[in-house]
Amino acid sequence: MDFGSFLATPEIKIKIVTYRDIFQDKAMIENRFGEEYRNLSAVIKLDPADLKQLAVKKGDTVILKNSFGRVVVKAEESGYETPHRGIAYMPNSPWSNMLVSDETGGKGVPKFKDISVTATSAKGEKVTETEFF
Amino acid sequence: MEKNYYVCTGCGLLCDDIEVESEKDIINKVYTACRVGVAHMKEGKEEATFLVDNKPVDEAKAINEAASILKNAKNPLIFGLGTSTNEAQKLAIELAKKINATLDDTSSYCLGSVVEAVVNNKVKTCTLDDVRNKGDVVIFWGSDPADSHPRHLSKHSYFPRGKEKQRGWEEDRTAIAIDIRKSHTAKICGNYFFQIPQGGDAEFIDALIAGLSGKLPKTSYNYPPKKILELTNILKGAKFGIVFVGLGLVYSLENLEPLLRLMKALNEKANFHLVPMVGHYNMRGFNENLFAETGYVNSVKFENGIVKHGPEFSTVESIKAKTVDAALIIGSDPLSSLPRSIAKNLLGIPVILLDPCKTLTSKNAKVYINTAISGVESGGSATRMDGILVNFKPIVETKHPSDETVLMKIMEAL
Numbered sequence: 276m277d278f279g280s281f282l283a284t285p286e287i288k289i290k291i292v293t294y295r296d297i298f299q300d301k302a303m304i305e306n307r308f309g310e311e312y313r314n315l316s317a318v319i320k321l322d323p324a325d326l327k328q329l330a331v332k333k334g335d336t337v338i339l340k341n342s343f344g345r346v347v348v349k350a351e352e353s354g355y356e357t358p359h360r361g362i363a364y365m366p367n368s369p370w371s372n373m374l375v376s377d378e379t380g381g382k383g384v385p386k387f388k389d390i391s392v393t394a395t396s397a398k399g400e401k402v403t404e405t406e407f408f
Numbered sequence: 409m410e411k412n413y414y415v416c417t418g419c420g421l422l423c424d425d426i427e428v429e430s431e432k433d434i435i436n437k438v439y440t441a442c443r444v445g446v447a448h449m450k451e452g453k454e455e456a457t458f459l460v461d462n463k464p465v466d467e468a469k470a471i472n473e474a475a476s477i478l479k480n481a482k483n484p485l486i487f488g489l490g491t492s493t494n495e496a497q498k499l500a501i502e503l504a505k506k507i508n509a510t511l512d513d514t515s516s517y518c519l520g521s522v523v524e525a526v527v528n529n530k531v532k533t534c535t536l537d538d539v540r541n542k543g544d545v546v547i548f549w550g551s552d553p554a555d556s557h558p559r560h561l562s563k564h565s566y567f568p569r570g571k572e573k574q575r576g577w578e579e580d581r582t583a584i585a586i587d588i589r590k591s592h593t594a595k596i597c598g599n600y601f602f603q604i605p606q607g608g609d610a611e612f613i614d615a616l617i618a619g620l621s622g623k624l625p626k627t628s629y630n631y632p633p634k635k636i637l638e639l640t641n642i643l644k645g646a647k648f649g650i651v652f653v654g655l656g657l658v659y660s661l662e663n664l665e666p667l668l669r670l671m672k673a674l675n676e677k678a679n680f681h682l683v684p685m686v687g688h689y690n691m692r693g694f695n696e697n698l699f700a701e702t703g704y705v706n707s708v709k710f711e712n713g714i715v716k717h718g719p720e721f722s723t724v725e726s727i728k729a730k731t732v733d734a735a736l737i738i739g740s741d742p743l744s745s746l747p748r749s750i751a752k753n754l755l756g757i758p759v760i761l762l763d764p765c766k767t768l769t770s771k772n773a774k775v776y777i778n779t780a781i782s783g784v785e786s787g788g789s790a791t792r793m794d795g796i797l798v799n800f801k802p803i804v805e806t807k808h809p810s811d812e813t814v815l816m817k818i819m820e821a822l
Contacts, residue, residue, distance in 0.1 A: 297443055
């Protein structure tokens with residue numbers, strides 16, 4: 276257990292694996308700026324034990340942060356039977372891409388499916404907008 | 409009565425058995441297509457749009473502005489084209505040669521290396537029709553067609569009663585998923601789902617090769633050797649096996665060497681083919697068209713008749729290193745789909761975007777042309793994920809110009 280989890284607002288280290296989702300793909304085609312696409316994209320699917328450690332309930336927002344970006348997304352339970360503490364899943368989207376490293380080793384291939392972040396409760400903060408301001 | 413079938417350009421499967429009902433150039437009903445395909449074919453659109461600095465202009469103004477940006481650029485990037493026809497792609501290659509551009513598609517950061525191995529005959533491949541008619545052992549490795557290519561399993565790889573596989577999935581086929589998470593496809597594969605840890609693919613390959621040659625398969629993550637040997641026994645018995653390679657596998661490997669070694673080992677004991685799970689409907693077409701022209705599938709830079717190639721000419725590296733000073737993007741949304749830490753550099757250069765959808769990239773483009781949805785509003789040809797050429801006609805008429813038309817006009821204006 277890392278030190279962060281003892282802080283008043285617990286903070287834990289998470290590795291995010293991204294994936295494709297047919298429902299999210301369909302919502303993207305219909306409207307990339309719509310609510311359905313946002314609801315199906317700006318989510319992180321966590322192990323129940325990680326949700327508990329973060330002191331957040333299903334549907335609460337969490338802050339995901341690393342040196343490349345910071346996003347607020349909704350936390351959900353992954354539903355996988357096999358425990359996967361410290362590993363979480365996000366559909367590939369502009370929200371996950373805000374956290375992807377720019378380190379490519381000169382090969383032209385970013386680590387879209389291997390993102391390290393710290394997660395903490397967003398205490399009601401709203402889901403991040405994807406627009407450039 | 410002869411039925412009128414259309415092709416769905418929603419993904420790399422290019423399903424050619426789609427029926428639609430339309431009225432006044434609006435598609436009301438789509439039959440046979442998947443959830444994604446129906447959404448794609450019913451994608452409604454507003455009036456034709458030509459924008460410069462987000463303000464409406466006429467077509468001539470937009471084309472001239474685009475031509476002027478490309479003329480003034482020292483090293484423009486032409487990028488995208490995975491959802492363009494072969495005809496538009498060939499024009500884009502011509503344009504890139506004419507203006508000494510860097511040219512790339514999304515394959516440089518997805519499955520380009522696998523397509524490159526296939527077109528260079530480094531590995532045995534087959535068509536989806538072969539899979540349907542003959543496939544008996546089907547491996548989905550780091551791929552999840554239930555989500556990415558929704559009719560893959562029902563039309564080609566698992567459920568159909570193919571010519572030589574009349575007993576279909578119940579008796580004639582074994583579907584295997586190797587993945588780091590239990591995807592929807594992995595659920596369908598049931599007991600033949602092999603869950604490995606993130607980054608554990610190369611070791612699993614080594615373990616399979618060991619198992620195939622009768623050695624004890626070992627992994628640092630202690631995958632049960634008995635399970636690996638059960639799997640290698642199935643693989644050894646394949647009369648027509650296929651490995652459908654997805655991004656999960658490609659991103660996990662440093663390079664393709666372990667995968668090519670596995671394919672060789674599999675073909676020493678059985679009969680195996682590899683098919684890349686190409687997502688965009690004509691990414692493979694772009695790879696093959698550029699290969700025919702230059703000998704490379706992506707990441708090239710034209711310079712006065714000479715072709716340079718390497719990762720430094722990939723979309724990601726050229727945007728990251730700011731080596732390109734303008735971008736012509738066709739059917740791609742890099743501000744959404746690339747890491748923001750890299751894509752933000754696009755905000756510093758003039759971007760011309762040809763795309764049927766309003767996207768984050770269209771909102772930030774200097775010139776935006778709302779083009780026809782190819783396969784729905786414009787016709788042409790494309791190359792299916794397995795290399796089969798597919799021709800398609802438009803389903804409805806539109807005022808929107810096709811990618812091909814716009815590229816032609818930009819070339820004329822140059």
